[in-house]
Amino acid sequence: MIIKAEKFYSLSDLWKNIKKLPQKRKYICGGTDIAVSLKYGSLDIDCLIDISDVKELSLIKKEKNNIFIGAGVKISEFENSEIIKKYVPSLYESLKYYASPTIRNIATLGGNLANASPCADGVLALLASRAKVILNLYGKKRVLEIKDVFVGPKKTSIKKDELIEGFLVPIWSHKSVFLKSIPRKIFGISKAGLCVCADIKNRAVMDISVAASSVGPVVLRCSKTETFLKGKEINDKTVEDSYKIIKTEVSPINDHRSVAEYRKEIIGVFLKRALLTLK
């Protein structure tokens, strides 16, 4: 039961006032997951703090070696961002499959990570792009790898009152492919998802990162597959071998959305498709 709600527009105002709020408080940055959880009574909180219009969280900017993406930027804003299109192609490629166009007008990457769902599309794109997370607690920042924040299904290492301020995506030469298996053509929660970011020149893999969703307790990087592919030439054999390797790296389960066997197989098939597209 929410007994108190508060909306802030700047971090300084937030830090000044947050400690006066009821103890079981939670940030809301969009709300597409929280509103549903509240409807079903599955959230034990008594205070909501809306940070979706905090100005520091609403920016996309190019820094020297990174792109900063604020945690509160609406997913639909990426569609018209030249910076995202050029430097974070994984996120740009994900948009077509990212929820529905109207949910994209509400949802944010900060919310997507905080919700810590193994099927999170935004986290999948960020992980493949090698993004880091900026956390902020009362003005003190720390920068962590996504894997150190997203530690289990619906579990994060984020401390009480700590907020996700944004993401730092390194600038590196690459293209990206985002693939997702869903029950509808372009809208739905994934049965399995794969995102590959790679720098491939004349079929030679200079650098690559591979991330997969809905095939494990968290959205994960497939490091064995990456190590295998780095420095190799994309040909029938390497594609076939990497298809076998990635299937050993994922640990999907059977649930109401799909079955483990299918999920494992489709991740392998997606990797083949991604490599043949990027070569």
Next chain:
Amino acid sequence: MKNYLLRCKINGEKFEGLIDPNMRLIDFLREEVGLKGTKEGCGEGECGACMVLLDGKAVNSCLVMAFSVSGKEIITIEGIDKPKYGKKLKKSFKKNAAVQCGFCTPGFIITAAAFLEEKPNATEEEIKEALSGNICRCTGYDMIIKAVDEAKK
């Protein structure tokens, strides 16, 4: 308990009053303001029947908390004559028999109104994609897509 002071604009009129912080935007519009044109279908963002315009963008009002719309402008189906394509869409839905039971219609018209303003020369494929978050269980989609396509002319 009504303890959040909400200030916003609804269909061109200012609203100022205390609301329950547990309320979603759809509950607020239907129960507090009495605008029953916005429908709750699934309550999970899948069906789009609850669509409203929030600062000109189509959003599922079952996924937004009411207090979060502080300072923003909301247009519901009752205020649809205001957006550029609102009246045209109403006419076109009628003409093309794009309405059967009518439960999903406010949602479709709201989504289409925001979309056409953004992309007045949209192709059929783009219209389909824009409406992908709205579900109709009666008519099939042909008439709905035709209605939106005609409204842009």
